[in-house]
Amino acid sequence: xxxxxxxxxRSRSNKARLVVLLAVAALLSVACSAKSAQDSAASxxxxxxxxxxxxxxxxxxxxxxxxxxxxxxxxxxxIYRAPDGQLKPRLAESWGxxxxxxxxxxxxxxxxxxxxxxxxxxxxxxxxNFDYLRKVGVGTAGKVxxxxxxxxxxxxxxxxxxxxxxxDLPTIFSQDTMPGVISGxxxxxxxxxxxxxxxxxxxxxxxxxxxANDHYTYxxxxxxxxxxxxxxxxxxxxxxxxxxxxxxxxxxxxxxxxAGSYTTVNAAKSAGLTIAYTPFTFMGLVLADRSGTVVPAxxxxxxxxxxxxxxxxxxxxxxxFGDYGTPTEQIQLPGRSGYSDRAVYSYDPDKxxxxxxxxGYANGFTLPALTTSTANSNLVVQAIADDxxxxxxxxxxxxxxxxxxxxxxxxxxxxxAFGIAFGSLTTHLMAQVLLLPGGFYNPFDSNDPELTALYQxxxxxxxxxxxxxxxxxxxxxxxxxxxLTVTFSPSFYYARSSVxxxxxxxxxxxxxxxxxxxxxx
Amino acid sequence: xxxxxLRRLLISIxxxxxxxxxxxxxxxxxxxxxxxxxxxxxxxxxxxxxxxxQLGLDQPLLVQYGxxxxxxxxGDLGVSSITGLDVGAEIxxxxxxxxxxxxxxxVVAAVLGIALGTLSAVRGGAVGRAVDVLSLAGFALPxxxxxxxxxxxxxxxxxxxxxxxxxxFAESPGDWLRGLILPVAALAVHGLAAVAKQTRNGxxxxxxxxxxxxxxxxxxxxxxxxxxxxxxxxxxxxVTVIGLVFVSLLNGTVLVEAVFAMxxxxxxxxxxxxxxxxxxxxxxxxxxxxxxxxxxxxxxxxYGWLNPKVRVR
Numbered sequence: 089x090x091x092x093x094x095x096x097x098r099s100r101s102n103k104a105r106l107v108v109l110l111a112v113a114a115l116l117s118v119a120c121s122a123k124s125a126q127d128s129a130a131s132x133x134x135x136x137x138x139x140x141x142x143x144x145x146x147x148x149x150x151x152x153x154x155x156x157x158x159x160x161x162x163x164x165x166x167i168y169r170a171p172d173g174q175l176k177p178r179l180a181e182s183w184g185x186x187x188x189x190x191x192x193x194x195x196x197x198x199x200x201x202x203x204x205x206x207x208x209x210x211x212x213x214x215x216x217n218f219d220y221l222r223k224v225g226v227g228t229a230g231k232v233x234x235x236x237x238x239x240x241x242x243x244x245x246x247x248x249x250x251x252x253x254x255x256d257l258p259t260i261f262s263q264d265t266m267p268g269v270i271s272g273x274x275x276x277x278x279x280x281x282x283x284x285x286x287x288x289x290x291x292x293x294x295x296x297x298x299x300a301n302d303h304y305t306y307x308x309x310x311x312x313x314x315x316x317x318x319x320x321x322x323x324x325x326x327x328x329x330x331x332x333x334x335x336x337x338x339x340x341x342x343x344x345x346x347a348g349s350y351t352t353v354n355a356a357k358s359a360g361l362t363i364a365y366t367p368f369t370f371m372g373l374v375l376a377d378r379s380g381t382v383v384p385a386x387x388x389x390x391x392x393x394x395x396x397x398x399x400x401x402x403x404x405x406x407x408x409f410g411d412y413g414t415p416t417e418q419i420q421l422p423g424r425s426g427y428s429d430r431a432v433y434s435y436d437p438d439k440x441x442x443x444x445x446x447x448g449y450a451n452g453f454t455l456p457a458l459t460t461s462t463a464n465s466n467l468v469v470q471a472i473a474d475d476x477x478x479x480x481x482x483x484x485x486x487x488x489x490x491x492x493x494x495x496x497x498x499x500x501x502x503x504x505a506f507g508i509a510f511g512s513l514t515t516h517l518m519a520q521v522l523l524l525p526g527g528f529y530n531p532f533d534s535n536d537p538e539l540t541a542l543y544q545x546x547x548x549x550x551x552x553x554x555x556x557x558x559x560x561x562x563x564x565x566x567x568x569x570x571x572l573t574v575t576f577s578p579s580f581y582y583a584r585s586s587v588x589x590x591x592x593x594x595x596x597x598x599x600x601x602x603x604x605x606x607x608x609x
Numbered sequence: 610x611x612x613x614x615l616r617r618l619l620i621s622i623x624x625x626x627x628x629x630x631x632x633x634x635x636x637x638x639x640x641x642x643x644x645x646x647x648x649x650x651x652x653x654x655x656x657x658x659x660x661x662x663q664l665g666l667d668q669p670l671l672v673q674y675g676x677x678x679x680x681x682x683x684g685d686l687g688v689s690s691i692t693g694l695d696v697g698a699e700i701x702x703x704x705x706x707x708x709x710x711x712x713x714x715x716v717v718a719a720v721l722g723i724a725l726g727t728l729s730a731v732r733g734g735a736v737g738r739a740v741d742v743l744s745l746a747g748f749a750l751p752x753x754x755x756x757x758x759x760x761x762x763x764x765x766x767x768x769x770x771x772x773x774x775x776x777x778f779a780e781s782p783g784d785w786l787r788g789l790i791l792p793v794a795a796l797a798v799h800g801l802a803a804v805a806k807q808t809r810n811g812x813x814x815x816x817x818x819x820x821x822x823x824x825x826x827x828x829x830x831x832x833x834x835x836x837x838x839x840x841x842x843x844x845x846x847x848v849t850v851i852g853l854v855f856v857s858l859l860n861g862t863v864l865v866e867a868v869f870a871m872x873x874x875x876x877x878x879x880x881x882x883x884x885x886x887x888x889x890x891x892x893x894x895x896x897x898x899x900x901x902x903x904x905x906x907x908x909x910x911x912y913g914w915l916n917p918k919v920r921v922r
């Protein structure tokens with residue numbers, strides 16, 4: 089038997105005691121931290137939002153789409169689109185076109201507004217914002233700024249003069265396309281806007297507790313001009329890319345509101361979360377090669393109409409979105425200017441075959457189509473392929489997983505049709521991107537003089553005539569079979585019962601966190 | 610020892626240059642580019658050309674790479690083409706998250722793997738077979754799936770642990786630990802299986818050697834033979850496996866960081882690749898390379914500590 093020195097025995101037992109003590113300390117700190125986190129959340133009104141992605145920049149001039157909620161908290165737009173779609177005063181108290189033709193527009197600003205850096209909102213600041221947008225703006229607001237001459241009429245009045253008619257300036261100057269007005273002082277050093285906020289909105293970004301692309305913390309803006317409308321002491325936006333993780337976070341109370349999807353809506357409903365949803369993007373195929381360059385069959389309107397008759401929109405919508413989808417044959421959302429209640433295409437494969445035979449394609453043809461996994465538009469295209477097969481049309485599908493590659497290929501004119509998930513814009517703005525020669529999603533530059541004339545008349549029309557003209561634009565496109573639209577996919581938001589006033593509509597499908605408040609018990 | 614460290618550090622310089630050049634080339638081959646990614650559907654040929662010029666993408670490849678390298682050697686990794694944020698600062702923020710995850714996972718995999726492997730080698734029989742089966746299961750289970758299962762069970766159903774997020778240690782050690790438990794558990798299974806298997810095989814070999822018989826004949830206790838002699842002899846391949854586990858976790862963290870919404874380097878790697886953010890991609894590649902170099906150095910140093918004969922060479 090080997091005898092060990094006494095100090096070696098004591099040393100081993102001291103080490104064992106130390107390990108046990110450390111383990112107990114770790115467990116206690118884990119338990120205490122959970123309790124302290126709960127106590128902390130209870131003493132402040134904190135709203136935590138889970139969103140799948142952060143904008144590439146916090147600069148409102150460079151942000152569209154995903155970035156809207158991040159901007160809404162810290163920046164005020166000139167005009168506010170409310171959850172019901174109505175346009176309401178914000179930094180502009182009133183606005184309107186001057187004269188006829190929709191080329192001259194004036195904004196009258198709210199007095200007494202200050203940015204977080206203490207500087208005041210003036211017409212000169214708004215002009216400086218348009219000058220900045222002209223240089224760096226990537227979206228629709230940037231395009232308008234590049235087309236506009238901006239004049240300061242008086243300290244609180246700005247006038248824009250456009251070279252081409254644009255009836256949608258009130259919409260364009262809302263948070264959907266021009267998220268916010270930036271402080272004039274900040275525009276002197278715009279690089280800071282990538283990671284800081286310099287707006288006049290209800291909250292300001294707390295950069296000390298913000299980690300880019302992980303979580304963004306906002307605290308109330310002490311300079312805000314409408315303090316009673318601030319409902320929370322802190323708002324945190326967490327970036328949670330995985331939808332199942334986001335749902336788990338909402339179920340467990342780590343977040344209060346998340347952007348949802350149709351893959352998780354049933355689970356959200358079972359978990360007792362409040363569901364808010366609305367039709368958002370139209371999905372289907374763009375029958376882009378209307379001149380028959382790569383697919384001669386598509387030149388004939390009867391062929392394009394045949395494809396529209398061949399698809400069972402109800403079945404596809406139900407299969408993909410259940411009760412939450414909306415079958416459609418048109419590209420404009422219900423309730424928005426241009427939408428028509430009149431249905432043109434019913435599901436009628438026999439009629440489809442008849443039209444194909446009339447056009448000389450009784451034996452069908454092959455239609456090369458491009459699609460992408462983004463927004464799952466490839467699922468709709470695959471469903472369409474099944475229905476088209478029944479009338480002898482073979483959809484030869486190529487899928488680009490990468491969005492940039494898809495956009496590059498889509499514009500290459502190698503595919504006669506491509507899948508799309510698009511929305512939600514006014515008819516005028518959609519036409520520029522989808523319908524007119526030079527539009528990004530009109531790669532073959534299809535030119536329909538009748539359509540262009542309708543568009544131009546609508547662009548210059550007074551509001552009371554515009555709705556009818558917009559409807560004519562949309563109806564013309566449907567009758568000409570430029571698209572094989574199948575469904576409106578919905579946008580979803582889920583909220584815990586502690587959050588009230590979460591509403592969306594076709595008029596404003598992007599939920600705005602400044603509208604939410606603690607729910608009444 | 611000093612010579613070994615110096616040699617490794619010197620080798621790492623050309624290695625980092627080669628990796629950065631290869632990364633740069635591979636990104637040129639990928640479909641799309643930064644300007645298209647930024648413009649999206651606001652693409653026009655004029656805007657595209659202007660943005661490419663602004664970002665320096667219209668320059669020859671060697672000029673672009675040389676420009677980046679000239680700044681990188683001065684410690685300036687540039688700014689993100691997409692966000693405009695300093696890439697070095699972004700790496701600094703995220704490195705702690707990924708290293709916390711990787712180091713904790715490696716420690717768990719090593720400790721539990723060695724323990725299980727030792728138990729299996731010593732007890733043998735049904736225990737040994739059970740460890741083999743668990744090791745096989747550990748290799749087979751995808752960490753992404755396991756992560757989702759753990760979130761559902763421990764976060765959603767049992768409400769014991771958080772479903773997402775990462776808290777820096779300095780902010781709250783308790784929350785930091787709680788936030789790591791599930792992602793570490795999801796990641797550690799593969800490594801644990803590999804370490805257990807290697808430990809078991811190594812120990813079985815060592816325990817069957819003549820020197821063990823001699824030790825037993827001299828009256829040494831089984832515990833002493835196991836811990837002071839056999840395990841030490843079996844340790845070198847185990848240390849190698851632990852090093853490989855650490856390095857493989859650089860890949861593994863990408864998916865797990867996505868599931869748990871942790872702001873680590875894996876997420877930055879995916880995001881910068883899909884957005885064609887070249888400065889960020891280069892910075893991530895270099896960081897990963899340096900981590901691999903450091904781990905390999907530590908493994909070599911561990912060899913030297915475990916086996917004095919290695920130190921002489």
